[in-house]
Amino acid sequence: MPHTPKTPVDPNAPGPMLRFQSNLPKLPVPDLNETLPKYLKSIRPLLSDEEYKRSEQAVKEFLAPGSFGHELQKRLVARANDPSIVNWMEDWWLDQAYMGYRDPVVVYVSYFFAYKDDKLRRVPAQRAAAITTAALEFKKLIVTKTLEPEYAKGEPMCMDSYKYMFNNCRIAHKPSDLKATFDPIKNTHIIAIRKNKFYFIDTVYKGQQLSTKEFEQQFQRVIDDAGDIKGIPIGVLTSENRDKWCDYRDDLLAANPNNKKIMDKIESASFVVCLDDLTPFTRDELVRACWHGDGRNRFFDKPLQFIVFDNGKAGFMGEHSCMDGTATCRLNEYVCDGLARNLVNHGSDHVRTDIPQPEQLQFVLNGKVEKAIETAEKDFDELIGNHEMTVLAYNAFGKNFIKKMKCSPDAFAQMAIQLAYYKMFGTSRPTYESAQTRKFQRGRTETCRSVSAESIAFVKAMEDPNASSQEKVAKLRAALKAHGQYMGQAVNAHGVDRHLFGLKNSLREGEQKPELFTDPAFAYSSHWYLSTSQLTSEHFDGYGWGQVVNDGFGVAYMIKNNALQFNVASVRDLEVHGKKYINGTHRFKQALEEACDDMRDTLLAEAPTQAKL
Numbered sequence: 001m002p003h004t005p006k007t008p009v010d011p012n013a014p015g016p017m018l019r020f021q022s023n024l025p026k027l028p029v030p031d032l033n034e035t036l037p038k039y040l041k042s043i044r045p046l047l048s049d050e051e052y053k054r055s056e057q058a059v060k061e062f063l064a065p066g067s068f069g070h071e072l073q074k075r076l077v078a079r080a081n082d083p084s085i086v087n088w089m090e091d092w093w094l095d096q097a098y099m100g101y102r103d104p105v106v107v108y109v110s111y112f113f114a115y116k117d118d119k120l121r122r123v124p125a126q127r128a129a130a131i132t133t134a135a136l137e138f139k140k141l142i143v144t145k146t147l148e149p150e151y152a153k154g155e156p157m158c159m160d161s162y163k164y165m166f167n168n169c170r171i172a173h174k175p176s177d178l179k180a181t182f183d184p185i186k187n188t189h190i191i192a193i194r195k196n197k198f199y200f201i202d203t204v205y206k207g208q209q210l211s212t213k214e215f216e217q218q219f220q221r222v223i224d225d226a227g228d229i230k231g232i233p234i235g236v237l238t239s240e241n242r243d244k245w246c247d248y249r250d251d252l253l254a255a256n257p258n259n260k261k262i263m264d265k266i267e268s269a270s271f272v273v274c275l276d277d278l279t280p281f282t283r284d285e286l287v288r289a290c291w292h293g294d295g296r297n298r299f300f301d302k303p304l305q306f307i308v309f310d311n312g313k314a315g316f317m318g319e320h321s322c323m324d325g326t327a328t329c330r331l332n333e334y335v336c337d338g339l340a341r342n343l344v345n346h347g348s349d350h351v352r353t354d355i356p357q358p359e360q361l362q363f364v365l366n367g368k369v370e371k372a373i374e375t376a377e378k379d380f381d382e383l384i385g386n387h388e389m390t391v392l393a394y395n396a397f398g399k400n401f402i403k404k405m406k407c408s409p410d411a412f413a414q415m416a417i418q419l420a421y422y423k424m425f426g427t428s429r430p431t432y433e434s435a436q437t438r439k440f441q442r443g444r445t446e447t448c449r450s451v452s453a454e455s456i457a458f459v460k461a462m463e464d465p466n467a468s469s470q471e472k473v474a475k476l477r478a479a480l481k482a483h484g485q486y487m488g489q490a491v492n493a494h495g496v497d498r499h500l501f502g503l504k505n506s507l508r509e510g511e512q513k514p515e516l517f518t519d520p521a522f523a524y525s526s527h528w529y530l531s532t533s534q535l536t537s538e539h540f541d542g543y544g545w546g547q548v549v550n551d552g553f554g555v556a557y558m559i560k561n562n563a564l565q566f567n568v569a570s571v572r573d574l575e576v577h578g579k580k581y582i583n584g585t586h587r588f589k590q591a592l593e594e595a596c597d598d599m600r601d602t603l604l605a606e607a608p609t610q611a612k613l
Contacts (some may be wrong), residue, residue, distance in 0.1 A: 007155060007156050010022045010063045014145055015035075016147075017141075017162070024439065026080065027493055029502065031407050037486035038496050039057060039342050039500065044453065045453045045456045046429070046471040046521075047521055052521075054520075055522075058515040058516045061371070061514065072503045072514075076502045085439050089502060096319065098320065099177040100175060100198075104242070105242075105292070105321075106238075106300050107292060107383060107384070108302050108546055109319070109321070110319055111291035112291050112544060113535075113541070114286045114541045114542030116483065123215070124223065124275060124311075125216045125219035126216050127312050129218075129378065130536075131273070131308070132212075133272060133346055138395045139165075147159070150330065152491070157438035157439055162327055164323050165303060166270045167184045169266075172238075172245040174299070177242055177321070184270065187269065189203065189265065189268075190273060190356065191271075191274065193298065193299065194274065194277075195231055195276040196296045197231040199360055200358060211351070213348070214351050214355060222355055226275075231595065232365065234373065235297060235300070238301050238378055238509055239298070239379075239380045241379075246371075248376070251372060252363065252372075256363070258364060266302075267302075271305065274293070276293055279309055280309055281311070282515060283393060283541060284389070284390050286541065287389055287391055289313075289544040290542065300316070300317075301319060303323060304328070305317040323444060324438075336540070356391055375382060376602070386572050388569065389585060390567075390585045391565065391566070392568070392593055394563060394565065395562070397454060397563075397596075398597065399560065401600070405603045407476075408480055409559045410487070411480040411487070413534065413559055414450050414455075414483055415476060415479050415606075417595075418431065418451065418479075418594050419591075419599065421530060421588075423463065430449070430529055430530075431450035431526050431527055431528065431529065432526075432530065435533075437491060446493060446495040446498050447526075448487045449495070449525075452479065452487075454479040457478070460600055473603060473606045478600065530555060531548040532554075534558065536558040538561070547570050551574065551575060551576045553569065554568070554569040555567070555569075564596060
């Protein structure tokens with residue numbers, strides 16, 4: 001950390017991790033006269049003149065003196081200033097973006113990281129043990145509140161969401177799911193799943209945490225005990241629509257009193273280790289296996305699932321509702337980096353022979369639950385069969401080259417995505433990039449709207465055979481600048497989307513929606529044909545999630561020092577505005593590769609000789 005943060009330290013904080021927490025600023029409510037012109041500017045490049053006029057009129061009415069728009073703003077400001085509310089957006093967002101969302105979490109909400117190979121640990125039990133030891137080290141930092149806060153531009157970020165990491169679970173409930181947090185000190189156990197069977201492993205024996213060698217023994221015991229015959233896949237129930245899973249969960253608990261005790265053990269576990277019998281070899285196989293696997297050897301409601309495959313490959317799957325990817329990225333980076341650089345304390349090589357066998361948790365089922373499992377398997381297989389995912393590992397250049405060319409790496413990757421979309425579809429459409437607002441108390445995310453007048457001018461110039469390299473580079477730099485400005489506003493909670501979300505939520509039952517919210521452009525401009533986000537680790541070989549609309553792509557990307565990686569997801573047989581795109585993800589992957597090549601060639605053609613690769 002280069003300098004002392006401006007945020008004062010709280011001398012009464014419960015630990016160093018939270019020393020800035022109470023003094024972080026509250027999430028602001030921007031001024032209407034700031035947000036609405038910005039909204040118009042963001043939609044202008046996406047609309048015809050006629051459509052734009054209608055939107056302009058709707059905004060004018062919303063901003064008119066004495067209009068209902070000012071009343072909604074007043075209500076939102078009052079909520080933000082309410083001393084009993086830490087963050088005006090928090091509860092609304094949790095409910096509407098996550099807990100109240102009824103589609104399955106797998107594919108639609110959950111995300112994954114795929115790890116690079118660990119050449120020292122090719123045996124599954126060995127790799128699972130090392131990951132477990134490293135993850136428990138990280139848990140200890142959170143429990144003791146000694147984890148160093150994260151910083152952005154020298155200022156601390158909110159560390160509140162870390163309490164939802166270990167010993168947590170999402171609970172299926174109607175009309176909105178619940179979050180459950182369990183005592184991390186009392187609940188020292190983890191759950192291993194093998195061949196669809198659940199095993200209880202206590203990480204402490206006779207007051208001492210198991211060493212990595214002892215964990216290896218326990219995981220090997222699980223693998224041996226599970227044998228070759230698969231169990232009835234209870235875990236697949238968690239892949240269902242949330243209302244269905246809520247009913248199935250009630251049926252499962254009602255089938256036998258012991259089932260409740262088992263469910264408590266799973267839900268209160270520190271985390272889950274999935275010992276999969278799959279052997280993914282290619283990048284595409286690995287990301288699919290981490291994204292969803294066969295849907296059976298999982299418990300999708302847990303925020304942390306480490307996945308280890310029979311060939312020693314590994315990854316992680318996160319349930320998204322209470323934590324965004326930056327926190328779990330840090331956990332996984334800590335685990336992978338600690339193991340790669342031998343920074344983890346693995347404990348003694350001596351293995352205590354009297355450690356009890358892992359306990360298999362056996363649910364008692366009835367016909368009703370068995371039928372539910374069959375239905376869930378069918379629904380899951382159909383859902384997965386309707387999705388594609390592929391990875392572009394682009395090794396021609398990465399962050400180092402982009403910075404040498406005096407470009408922002410993130411904005412550069414965003415413009416590559418814009419150019420790829422334009423190559424494939426001949427137009428630009430609404431694009432979401434996740435911007436984190438963790439500089440505010442309990443801040444989560446804001447939308448960075450990636451399409452701008454400048455980005456459209458750039459993609460058109462790149463595809464124009466008559467445009468010179470100088471013209472293309474000038475337009476690229478203008479697009480990068482516009483993107484950087486919007487991102488800067490978004491991380492400071494001065495974007496468009498969350499403020500409009502707050503205003504809309506300030507409407508009371510029975511009140512008529514202002515035209516701003518019924519204008520077709522309002523829905524269209526947040527229909528994310530491209531849902532994108534960047535998290536980077538040199539230790540990951542993949543990162544991703546599903547698309548958020550059926551006629552769009554989910555694009556997760558990493559900007560490594562000397563490589564770019566794009567993970568592309570969409571529905572199979574993608575249809576956009578009436579036109580079918582068979583193998584849509586593979587087409588988009590090809591367009592991305594061409595876009596990166598074109599941007600590199602354009603920059604090099606214009607650059608002085610010494611800057612070339």
